[in-house]
Amino acid sequence: MKITLNVWRQSSPEAAGSFVKYDVDGVSADMSMLEMLDVLNDRLESKGEAPIAFDHDCREGICGSCGFMINGVAHGPEKEITVCQTHMRSFKDGDELTLEPWRAMAFPVMRDLMVDRSAFDRIIQAGGYVSVRTGSAPEANATPVMKEHADMAFEAAACIGCGACVAACPNAAAMLFTSAKVSHLGLLPQGEPERDKRAIDMVAQMDKEGFGHCSNHGECEAVCPKGISVNFIARMNRDLLKATLRSSR
Amino acid sequence: MSWLQSLYASTIGKKAVMAITGLIIFGFTLGHMAGNLLAFFGEDTFNTYAATLKGNPPLLWGTRLLLLTVIPLHFLTAFQLIKRSNDARPATYSKWQPQRSTYASRTIRFGGIYLLGFILYHLAHYTLFLTNPEFGGYHDAQGRHDAFRMVVEGFSNPVNVAVYLVAMLSLVFHLSHGAWSMFQSMGLNHPKYNQLRERAAWTLAIVLTVGFSSVPIAVLTGVVHR
């Protein structure tokens, strides 16, 4: 296949970027999006040009490193999949694809398609610790967990922190990410003692990082590679409002 | 900072303010719409209704004070949130394809700005009589303020009717999203009731808009006349 790419090129965080057009011949339908970029990068390097920078690690859709916009959709056209698991069979010969980095004040572009997502790390850090008993392993069934809550906590814990929710949100809000992180511990008995504090602190950090607010558009849920539901956003709103009303602070 | 200030400083706290103030305005508009429909029962019924409201200062001023608090709070918070989210995305995408958001959700802020302008015009028109000073001097046979004549004359002007109808169209979109979004903002979400939330929002938004629009249309088409 032949694919035409419009790629955002930006040499450093301070530099002004622009789109550059590349024609890529000999693309196989079995290549992933990132493998196609590897091929293009080899060709660019052999011509002495700078390769296109993009984040990646596992290339199996589980680490959350990769991600950029393909034709205006975070992680591209396929549902519940990351860019590394998007294959060229999703496109046709002759297609023109625009590749653009996540855009948010809190996610500065480092280079080309790569953004700095350490704001997410700071939100997680703001969540603090959970008071679990350390030492010898406890008896597995000592702490009963409601099946529905275990399932929901698991769904929330599936968040890989890729940032697609922020990228897709018209307000660049980090509500889906933060709500998944708040909920996956908040739903379990192990996370209960710090539940209120965690909600307050993580939301405060989220706001401090400069993310937007939630208008309940639902764009985040639609692009989330893990299919995390906006129901978690409502749960976080509830947790935060309750925590603010009843906490000693 | 007190807990209330820090709650208002947070985006989630601001959304709770949007939801609660939105709900109060929504409740008021439902009552207002029901009252307007009395115009179909003729001059006497309508003027009796108007006089009853005016003759009950605690109700009248209680409602006015509530709305004078809640409406400014709703739009000031809206402006703060919009500013915040504009700042959160300084560089926009060259291309962006909506996946799940609706026309109503994406235009809620523009509809809101129109509604703000409309509310000011509406007050100047029928409450303060700034646009039509003669409205204040209308009295019916029993010496009461002739609100019915005011409404009939006001809506005999097609431009006026257009301004009102566009406002009602904005309202249907504002509420078809807002009236379920407010549940989400307050954390009221349950798989058993989520679908009901959205259906109720659309239904009530349409009932409101049809109800409100029926009076100006009825006057313009001569169904309601003096």
Ligand code: HEM
């Ligand atoms: C005064 C003019 C108005 C302005 C400027 C305005 C603005 C807005 C904006 C921008 C939002 C969305 C906030 C977001 O991004 O999430 C919103 C939501 C809402 N508005 Fe308004 N609005 C106005 C009038 C009204 C009226 C007349 C009603 C009811 C009849 C109403 C009810 C609501 C409701 C229920 C919501 C949903 C709140 C939520 O998402 O939690 N608004 N408004």
Ligand code: FES
């Ligand atoms: S590279 Fe790990 S999820 Fe894509």
